[in-house]
Amino acid sequence: MPGIFVAKHAALKDGDRRIVKTTRGEIGVFAHSGGFYAYENKCVHSGGPACEGVMMPKVIDILAEDKTYQGQAFSEDETHFVCPWHGYEYNVKTxxxxxxxxxxxxxxxxxLRGDDIFVIA
Ligand code: FES
Known part of the structure; x- marks a missing residue:
């Protein structure tokens, strides 16, 4: 199970990402909240480079007890990346x-093998 080299561990800090090329396409590798996550860089909508999009916290609607809209806030628990073509959002952890x-x-x-990060594809 050799895998594809992504980066040195020290070079991929929390919040960073790398796009690696394989013979079958590209893979986006994210360092997030102490973990690593990797996805095919191909949006489920129309095949855009989803993993290259902006990262942002989930936006939450704030509702009062009577369900009236009070505004919006950013989640502290969930981060998304947004496909740059048409805006489909993806949970970075799933x-x-x-x-x-x-x-x-x-x-x-x-x-992680020693100080090297690999993706298995
Ligand atoms: S191709 Fe990603 S949102 Fe359309």
Whole structure:
């Protein structure tokens, strides 16, 4: 199980990402909250480079007890990346499409060997 080299551990800090090329396409590798997550860089919508999009906290609607809208806030627990083509959002920890949770990006295992990070594809 050789895998594809991604980066040195010290070079991929929390919040960073790398796009690695394989013979079958690209994979986005994210360092997030102490873990590593890897997904096919191919949006479920129209095949755009989803893993290259902006990262942002989940936006939460704030509702009063009577369900009236009070505004919005950023989640402290969930981060998304947004496909740059048409805005589909994905949970960085699961690859699930936020707008349609039945769909998700293909995921890959990420392993640490010594100081080197590899993705298994
Ligand atoms: S291709 Fe990603 S949102 Fe359309």
């Amino acid at each position: 690859g699930v499409c936020v707008g349609d949770p039945r769909r998700k990006l293909k995921s890959y295992e990420v392993v």
